[in-house]
Amino acid sequence: xxxxxxxxxxxxxxxxxxxxxxxxxxxxxxxxxxxxxxxxxxxxxxxxxxxxxxxxxxxxxxxxxxxxxxxxxxxxxxxxxxxxxxxxxxxxxxxxxxxxxxxxxxxxxxxxxxxxxxxxxxxxxxxxxxxxxxxxxxxxxxxxxxxxxxxxxxxxxxxxxxxxxxxxxxxxxxxxxxxxxxxxxxxxxxxxxxxxxxxxxxxxxxxxxxxxxxxxxxxxxxxxxxxxxxxxxxxxxxxxxxxxxxxxxxxxxxxxxxxxxxxxxxxxxxxxxxxxxxxxxxxxxxxxxxxxxxxxxxxxxxxxxxxxxxxxxxxxxxxxxxxxxxxxxxxxxxxxxxxxxxxxxxxxxxxxxxxxxxxxxxxxxxxxxxxxxxxxxxxxxxxxx
Amino acid sequence: xxxxxxxxxxxxxxxxxxxxxxxxxxxxxxxxxxxxxxxxxxxxxxxxxxxxxxxxxxxxxxxxxxxxxxxxxxxxxxxxxxxxxxxxxxxxxxxxxxxxxxxxxxxxxxxxxxxxxxxxxxxxxxxxxxxxxxxxxxxxxxxxxxxxxxxxxxxxxxxxxxxxxxxxxxxxxxxxxxxxxxxxxxxxxxxxxxxxxxxxxxxxxxxxxxxxxxxxxxxxxxxxxxxxxxxxxxxxxxxxxxxxxxxxxxxxxxxxxxxxxxxxxxxxxxxxxxxxxxxxxxxxxxxxxxxxxxxxxxxxxxxxxxxxxxxxxxxxxxxxxxxxxxxxxxxxxxxxxxxxxxxxxxxxxxxxxxxxxxxxxxxxxxxxxxxxxxxxxxxxxxxxxxxxxxxxxxxxxxxxxxxxxxxxxxxxxxxxxxxxxxxxxxxxxxxxxxxxxxxxxxxxxxxxxxxxxxxxxxxxxxxxxxxxxxxxxxxxxxxxxxxxxxxxxxxxxxxxxxxxxxxxxxxxxxxxxxxxxxxxxxxxxxxxxxxxxxxxxxxxxxxxxxxxxxxxxxxxxxxxxxxxxxxxxxxxxxxxxxxxxxxxxxxxxxxxxxxxxxxxxxxxxxx
Numbered sequence: 001x002x003x004x005x006x007x008x009x010x011x012x013x014x015x016x017x018x019x020x021x022x023x024x025x026x027x028x029x030x031x032x033x034x035x036x037x038x039x040x041x042x043x044x045x046x047x048x049x050x051x052x053x054x055x056x057x058x059x060x061x062x063x064x065x066x067x068x069x070x071x072x073x074x075x076x077x078x079x080x081x082x083x084x085x086x087x088x089x090x091x092x093x094x095x096x097x098x099x100x101x102x103x104x105x106x107x108x109x110x111x112x113x114x115x116x117x118x119x120x121x122x123x124x125x126x127x128x129x130x131x132x133x134x135x136x137x138x139x140x141x142x143x144x145x146x147x148x149x150x151x152x153x154x155x156x157x158x159x160x161x162x163x164x165x166x167x168x169x170x171x172x173x174x175x176x177x178x179x180x181x182x183x184x185x186x187x188x189x190x191x192x193x194x195x196x197x198x199x200x201x202x203x204x205x206x207x208x209x210x211x212x213x214x215x216x217x218x219x220x221x222x223x224x225x226x227x228x229x230x231x232x233x234x235x236x237x238x239x240x241x242x243x244x245x246x247x248x249x250x251x252x253x254x255x256x257x258x259x260x261x262x263x264x265x266x267x268x269x270x271x272x273x274x275x276x277x278x279x280x281x282x283x284x285x286x287x288x289x290x291x292x293x294x295x296x297x298x299x300x301x302x303x304x305x306x307x308x309x310x311x312x313x314x315x316x317x318x319x320x321x322x323x324x325x326x327x328x329x330x331x332x333x334x335x336x337x338x339x340x341x342x343x344x345x346x347x348x349x350x351x352x353x354x355x356x357x358x359x360x361x362x363x364x365x366x367x368x369x370x371x372x373x374x375x376x377x378x379x380x381x382x383x384x385x
Numbered sequence: 386x387x388x389x390x391x392x393x394x395x396x397x398x399x400x401x402x403x404x405x406x407x408x409x410x411x412x413x414x415x416x417x418x419x420x421x422x423x424x425x426x427x428x429x430x431x432x433x434x435x436x437x438x439x440x441x442x443x444x445x446x447x448x449x450x451x452x453x454x455x456x457x458x459x460x461x462x463x464x465x466x467x468x469x470x471x472x473x474x475x476x477x478x479x480x481x482x483x484x485x486x487x488x489x490x491x492x493x494x495x496x497x498x499x500x501x502x503x504x505x506x507x508x509x510x511x512x513x514x515x516x517x518x519x520x521x522x523x524x525x526x527x528x529x530x531x532x533x534x535x536x537x538x539x540x541x542x543x544x545x546x547x548x549x550x551x552x553x554x555x556x557x558x559x560x561x562x563x564x565x566x567x568x569x570x571x572x573x574x575x576x577x578x579x580x581x582x583x584x585x586x587x588x589x590x591x592x593x594x595x596x597x598x599x600x601x602x603x604x605x606x607x608x609x610x611x612x613x614x615x616x617x618x619x620x621x622x623x624x625x626x627x628x629x630x631x632x633x634x635x636x637x638x639x640x641x642x643x644x645x646x647x648x649x650x651x652x653x654x655x656x657x658x659x660x661x662x663x664x665x666x667x668x669x670x671x672x673x674x675x676x677x678x679x680x681x682x683x684x685x686x687x688x689x690x691x692x693x694x695x696x697x698x699x700x701x702x703x704x705x706x707x708x709x710x711x712x713x714x715x716x717x718x719x720x721x722x723x724x725x726x727x728x729x730x731x732x733x734x735x736x737x738x739x740x741x742x743x744x745x746x747x748x749x750x751x752x753x754x755x756x757x758x759x760x761x762x763x764x765x766x767x768x769x770x771x772x773x774x775x776x777x778x779x780x781x782x783x784x785x786x787x788x789x790x791x792x793x794x795x796x797x798x799x800x801x802x803x804x805x806x807x808x809x810x811x812x813x814x815x816x817x818x819x820x821x822x823x824x825x826x827x828x829x830x831x832x833x834x835x836x837x838x839x840x841x842x843x844x845x846x847x848x849x850x851x852x853x854x855x856x857x858x859x860x861x862x863x864x865x866x867x868x869x870x871x872x873x874x875x876x877x878x879x880x881x882x883x884x885x886x887x888x889x890x891x892x893x894x895x896x897x898x899x900x901x902x903x904x905x906x907x908x909x910x911x912x913x914x915x916x917x918x919x920x921x922x923x924x925x926x927x928x929x930x931x932x933x934x935x936x937x938x939x940x941x942x943x944x945x946x947x948x949x950x951x952x953x954x955x956x957x958x959x960x961x962x963x964x965x966x967x968x969x970x971x972x973x974x975x976x977x978x979x980x981x982x983x984x985x986x987x988x989x990x991x992x
Contacts, residue, residue: 043967044496044967044969045970046602048496048501048601049500049501049600052500053502081963082963082967086928087917087924088956091916092716092719092720094719095714095716095719096714096716096719099714099715099716111923112827112919112921113827113917113919113920113921113923116829116917116918116919117916117918117919117924119918120833120842120917120918121719136826141829142829142918176646179647179816179824179825180825180923181825181827181921183825184825184826185826205645205646205647206645206646207646207649208647208650208816210602210606211646211649212598212603213395215395215398215399215638216391216395216396216638216641216642216646216649217641217646219388219391219392219519219520219642220641220645220646222388222519236598239597239598240598243596243597247514247520247521247523248395248519248520248521249516249519249520249521264502264503267504267505268503268505268597268598269597270505270507
């Protein structure tokens with residue numbers, strides 16, 4: 001089929017799009033054209049920052065994939081559609097992707113409402129929706145075309161609880177969490193694990209994403225007399241809470257979920273995030289080669305910028321997509337089946353990632369116990385703060 | 386007990402922060418009777434100019450403040466001159482839409498220039514902390530309080546004792562009379578916008594330093610809280626805005642103290658509704674003050690609607706009905722499905738806002754009520770989906786009317802603010818009422834649409850279904866407008882005193898309009914729930930309410946066909962501009978502004 005000329009190909013794809021993708025997809029494949037992934041995510045709107053971070057991670061991974069010879073000689077590329085994390089737009093994008101024969105797989109969306117509203121469309125059309133930041137426990141229950149490398153909170157939170165309770169010896173915890181599906185699910189897993197390890201939960205407070213003022217919340221925390229604060233937060237709100245906690249005179253140990261792991265957390269938090277403990281999936285001095293390659297490559301490509309957790313998720317996701325496409329080729333169903341076949345894909349977050357076919361998620365995230373020392377994330381040396 | 390002292394201090398501190406925005410809003414409202422939705426964007430611009438000054442130019446604090454104030458004032462003057470002045474003789478509602486468009490444009494410009502990543506904005510004041518109660522305050526708290534109080538005081542003196550200040554107040558009281566007395570109204574407006582923008586910019590700078598964090602999402606939140614504080618204090622009353630802000634801060638802080646953090650905004654908006662119902666002019670309005678809105682309905686000026694011949698409508702309806710049979714992509718169909726769903730919401734809003742004059746800014750709440758009703762009926766009680774969607778309409782009609790009824794006695798902008806608050810309250814109740822709504826986890830696995838046992842799964846069948854429902858609702862609404870009831874609605878909109886004199890019971894008619902409108906919105910929400918299969922409290926947010934209002938104004942208030950044309954336009958435009966990637970919302974904002982500028986009565990005119 002490599003002798004189909006370009007004009008025929010374009011006309012063919014247009015016709016296929018017009019007819020609603022009824023035409024067989026294999027017929028328009030051409031080895032000179034890149035293999036195209038569709039990305040649905042926020043580039044404008046309130047979550048725009050995460051879409052930009054995705055792009056950074058994707059682009060780095062794609063550079064490396066191309067340098068290593070691409071996918072059996074073909075280039076891998078993505079087409080990013082801005083959804084503003086709005087379900088109304090993500091469903092339209094989903095229809096666009098499923099009826100575009102060039103798209104072999106979809107990545108995203110960012111928020112659960114946007115991703116899960118589009119899931120029925122991807123499932124019915126038979127296009128894989130690879131929701132690599134979708135930790136909502138029901139995301140992969142949308143169907144056998146929904147796969148996720150988002151670290152399951154059932155995995156991550158016990159690790160954080162073990163850091164806080166077993167390693168730091170905290171016995172009475174105040175939990176502050178983002179009141180979203182992610183924050184709420186995480187909180188429940190955290191509390192269960194912490195209780196199992198013998199800690200007591202003094203108070204839990206859920207806050208909305210737009211919140212900036214936490215002083216009154218922190219008075220409630222203070223009155224409950226905890227010996228440690230646990231933040232199930234993103235980096236911007238996590239930094240705000242840490243700052244205000246110090247301002248209202250709370251001196252307790254602060255322990256935060258991996259989602260705060262970002263140079264922005266240090267920049268926004270300043271002195272207040274000194275000695276904050278963070279359970280993460282990787283850290284800069286991690287000797288693992290995949291981590292060193294990722295960090296060095298990222299700094300080189302982005303003028304010395306330190307990568308953060310969302311960059312890493314996107315980087316891993318693109319590498320996973322490449323591994324899957326290598327096995328599955330460009331047929332959408334074969335790609336779905338390839339997810340079950342990929343083994344031990346090198347991953348910053350998991351070390352090596354292999355899907356659990358039942359849950360369509362990856363288990364066994366890596367664990368690193370970090371602490372902020374002198375304005376930098378460092379491996380915790382076991383000394384109390 | 387010492388905790389209560391801490392809660393009080395914290396409430397005052399955050400109230401202090403709100404006051405900076407509220408004062409600017411109050412000033413503009415006082416003169417132009419306009420809720421300036423762009424105030425939050427000027428605040429954003431100020432914060433980022435401050436970042437450039439502090440981080441890149443290393444200016445000392447006084448110079449930073451002057452730089453930010455001057456640049457923001459220039460932005461304000463540009464907005465006034467090019468965005469709002471051309472609209473001063475058009476419909477009263479056009480400037481409101483223009484400020485929404487301006488805020489889109491400004492927010493996007495900032496985002497494109499500085500990237501959406503949050504940035505640290507370090508405070509330039511020495512880091513000294515003073516112990517008060519259990520916590521500490523820093524010099525920035527004092528500076529913010531100082532700026533807030535000083536500006537309120539200066540404005541008070543300016544308005545009361547300077548000649549330009551008198552001109553401002555005269556203009557506020559009666560624009561035409563002021564012009565007859567030789568007041569240069571344009572100069573007054575310029576002065577007000579300049580001052581308010583300077584204040585807005587400086588507040589963005591200070592608040593950014595206070596949290597050591599600025600990001601492009603801060604603008605809408607600032608506007609929301611500022612509007613609440615301003616209205617609580619009495620719209621257009623500058624010292625009232627300061628006291629209103631402090632009160633808002635206190636109520637939020639005590640709300641957190643008693644019920645916990647997730648109830649915080651619930652209390653802010655309940656306070657607002659309570660104040661509006663009990664003292665619609667705000668807590669600090671004097672009894673002598675003239676009513677804040679005109680007695681007769683100049684808020685929505687009648688215009689001549691564009692007459693579309695019946696055959697053209699029929700032809701358009703037929704063309705859209707057979708569209709799925711033509712070779713169009715599912716993407717186009719899905720986009721039009723979104724347009725039809727928005728169209729149902731717009732029909733609802735154009736009835737209550739356009740026909741009876743209750744401009745609602747919380748209409749997404751009706752969608753949410755419908756969506757949750759339909760989802761829960763079909764999931765928990767196994768009601769067939771077709772019936773559940775009708776149930777959604779009925780529930781939205783009943784509950785929506787009940788919730789909005791306290792605002793029936795309000796007029797003009799106050800209705801908008803009350804409905805905005807009610808919309809937020811509904812969303813927060815959904816978030817917190819976990820036993821029913823499953824809170825932030827949301828409801829997943831909602832069954833797809835089905836009719837008489839046949840599942841509607843293909844985009845084609847969903848298209849026909851939603852198009853059909855919308856057409857039926859539109860026809861019903863067209864019948865309604867032509868009936869005696871429709872004429873009564875318009876009589877209330879145009880002159881409620883005259884309408885009352887003719888024996889119309891205002892509340893009853895407003896309730897009827899909301900029942901009909903609530904049904905349409907509820908059905909739209911219900912269908913959306915089954916389409917998405919997953920909903921949570923974020924699915925139907927404030928942006929949806931603002932979008933719906935934009936559609937309605939764009940199409941022409943009260944105009945049934947206009948609502949549908951507007952929906953297709955506003956769903957379609959951002960999709961058409963997809964090619965422009967990050968720039969598409971910017972282009973959308975500019976197109977919106979141009980439409981308001983050249984067709985302020987809407988594409989098809991007010992009916």
